[in-house]
Amino acid sequence: MDLNKKDMKEMKKADSSKDKSKEKSKASTKKIAIILSLLILVIGLGAGLSLYIMNREATDGSYAYIYQNNELIKVVDLTNVKEDYEFRIDSEDGGYNIVKVTTDGSIGIIEASCPDHVCMNTGFIRNGLVPITCLPNELVIEVKNSKEDSNLEYDGVAQ
Amino acid sequence: MLLVLLVFAMNLTACTNTKTSSSSATESASLSELHFDTIMSISLYGSDKAALTEIINEAYDEVDRLESIFSAQLETSELYSINQGIAKGQTSFVISKELTEVIDYALKVNEESNGALDITIGNLINLWGIGTDHEKLPTDDEIAAALVGTGCEYISLDKETNTLTVSSENVQLDLGAIAKGYAADLVKELILAKDSSVVGLLDFGGNIMTIGSKPDGSNWKVGITDPLDSTSVYGGVSVSDLCVVTSGNYERYFEENGVRYHHILDAASGYPADKGIISSSIIGASSIECDALSTACYCLGVEDALALINSLDGVECVLIDNDGNYYTSDGIGDYNFTKAE
Numbered sequence: 119m120d121l122n123k124k125d126m127k128e129m130k131k132a133d134s135s136k137d138k139s140k141e142k143s144k145a146s147t148k149k150i151a152i153i154l155s156l157l158i159l160v161i162g163l164g165a166g167l168s169l170y171i172m173n174r175e176a177t178d179g180s181y182a183y184i185y186q187n188n189e190l191i192k193v194v195d196l197t198n199v200k201e202d203y204e205f206r207i208d209s210e211d212g213g214y215n216i217v218k219v220t221t222d223g224s225i226g227i228i229e230a231s232c233p234d235h236v237c238m239n240t241g242f243i244r245n246g247l248v249p250i251t252c253l254p255n256e257l258v259i260e261v262k263n264s265k266e267d268s269n270l271e272y273d274g275v276a277q
Numbered sequence: 278m279l280l281v282l283l284v285f286a287m288n289l290t291a292c293t294n295t296k297t298s299s300s301s302a303t304e305s306a307s308l309s310e311l312h313f314d315t316i317m318s319i320s321l322y323g324s325d326k327a328a329l330t331e332i333i334n335e336a337y338d339e340v341d342r343l344e345s346i347f348s349a350q351l352e353t354s355e356l357y358s359i360n361q362g363i364a365k366g367q368t369s370f371v372i373s374k375e376l377t378e379v380i381d382y383a384l385k386v387n388e389e390s391n392g393a394l395d396i397t398i399g400n401l402i403n404l405w406g407i408g409t410d411h412e413k414l415p416t417d418d419e420i421a422a423a424l425v426g427t428g429c430e431y432i433s434l435d436k437e438t439n440t441l442t443v444s445s446e447n448v449q450l451d452l453g454a455i456a457k458g459y460a461a462d463l464v465k466e467l468i469l470a471k472d473s474s475v476v477g478l479l480d481f482g483g484n485i486m487t488i489g490s491k492p493d494g495s496n497w498k499v500g501i502t503d504p505l506d507s508t509s510v511y512g513g514v515s516v517s518d519l520c521v522v523t524s525g526n527y528e529r530y531f532e533e534n535g536v537r538y539h540h541i542l543d544a545a546s547g548y549p550a551d552k553g554i555i556s557s558s559i560i561g562a563s564s565i566e567c568d569a570l571s572t573a574c575y576c577l578g579v580e581d582a583l584a585l586i587n588s589l590d591g592v593e594c595v596l597i598d599n600d601g602n603y604y605t606s607d608g609i610g611d612y613n614f615t616k617a618e
Contacts, residue, residue, distance in 0.1 A: 188310050233410030243508050251316045258316050272500035272513055276523040276558055277483030
C-alpha cells in the first residue's frame with residue numbers, strides 16, 4: 119500500500135509530537151527525581167538534627183520531670199537557670215507543694231501541705247540518684263539526663 | 278544518590294528506637310508508679326517493646342494485688358482486717374497463701390536474728406507515727422505500754438491449713454519490713470514466666486532486684502545511698518540476677534531538739550534502733566530475705582550483724598556506722614564492693 123504525501127506529513131507530525139512528549143516526560147521524571155532527592159535530604163537532615171538534639175540533651179542537658187498521680191505534668195530545664203525561682207503545684211484534694219529551682223541546677227520542695235514532709239527532707243536534688251517523692255500529694259520529681267548522670271556508673275541505687 | 282540518602286535517613290530513624298546491644302535485648306520499656314507508699318520503677322529489656330510494656334503493666338497489677346493483702350494502712354487489705362480482728366479479741370484466722378508465706382518467713386528471721394525483726398509491733402509503730410500526720414516523740418510510759426503483749430511468741434502459724442493463731446490482743450502485725458521484698462520476688466517470677474529471655478531492673482522504693490545480666494551481658498552496678506548525704510552514693514556492688522536491699526536512717530524520720538528519730542524501731546527498747554549502724558545493705562538472691570535481714574542487721578549493730586550474715590549462705594552485707602565507716606561480710610569480694618570517691 120502506497121502512502122501519499124499527506125499521510126507522510128501527518129506521520130512526521132505525529133513523530134515530532136511523540137518526541138516532544140518524550141522530552142516532556144523526561145523533564146518531568148527529572149523534576150520528580152530532584153523533588154524526591156530534596157525531600158529525602160530534608161528528611162535526612164531533620165532526622166540528623168533531631169538525633170543531634172537528643173544526644174545533646176542526653177549529655178549536656180539536665181531536666182526535672184514532675185509527675186502527679188503517675189502522670190507527667192511538667193518538665194523543668196535545670197540548665198542555665200539565671201535566677202532562683204519557685205512555683206506551686208496543687209493536688210486535686212486541696213494539697214500543695216512549693217517547688218524551688220536554683221541557679222546551681224538543683225530542684226527541691228521547700229513547702230508542702232503533707233504531714234510527714236518526707237519530700238522536704240529529701241532536700242535538693244541535681245541528679246537521678248534519688249527522686250523526690252511526696253506520697254500524700256502523689257508527686258514525684260526525677261532528674262534525668264544530667265551531666266552528672268552521664269558519668270554515673272550505677273544502674274540503680276539501693277536506699 | 279537517592280538510595281544513599283534513603284539508607285541514611287532510615288538508619289537515623291532506627292537509631293532513635295533501638296538500643297545498641299550485643300544480645301537479643303534490643304528494645305526497652307520503663308515505667309514508674311506509686312505503690313506500697315513508695316515510688317517503684319520497672320525497666321525491662323527484650324526484643325519487643327509492646328510486649329515489654331504489656332509485661333510491666335501486668336507486673337504493676339500484681340503489685341496492686343499484693344498491696345491489697347499486705348498493707349497495714351489500707352482499710353480494705355487482708356492484713357488490716359486481721360489486725361482489727363486481733364484488737365477485738367479474735368484469736369484464729371484463716372489467711373491467704375501469700376500472707377502465710379510472708380509471716381512464716383518473718384518468724385524464721387525473727388528466730389535467726391534473736392528477735393531483731395519483729396512484725397508484731399504495729400502499736401509501737403502507730404504510737405511513733407513516723408512519716409504520718411501524727412508523728413511525735415512518745416513518753417517512756419507510752420512506749421512501755423505499747424510493748425506489752427508484743428513479740429513473735431504470741432503468734433503461731435499452721436502452714437498446712439494457712440491458719441494464724443494470735444494469743445495477745447496487743448499484737449498488731451506490720452509487714453512493712455518485708456512485704457516489698459516479697460512483692461519483688463513474685464514480680465520477678467511473673468516477668469520471667471511471661472518471657473524468660475527478658476532482663477531488667479526493678480526498683481521497689483530503693484529495693485533493687487536485677488533480672489539476669491545487663492543487655493550487653495555485663496553485671497549491673499548497684500549503688501548504695503550515702504546515709505550521711507542521701508543524695509549521693511556511698512559505694513557500689515556489681516551483681517547479676519540478684520537483689521540489693523538497704524535500710525537507712527534517712528528514709529523516714531523527724532527531728533526534735535536536734536535528734537533524728539527514724540522509722541526503724543528496735544522492738545527491745547521501743548525507740549529507733551541505735552546500735553551504731555545507720556545503713557545496712559544486704560545482697561542475695563531472695564528479695565524477701567534481703568529485706569528482712571537489712572532491717573534485722575540495722576537493729577543488731579555491727580558485730581552481731583556481721584556474725585549473722587557470715588553464718589548464712591548466699592547473702593552478703595555492707596554496713597555503715599554513725600561515723601561513715603563501712604564493714605563488709607566475708608564473701609563481699611564476689612560482688613566487688615567499691616567505695617565511691
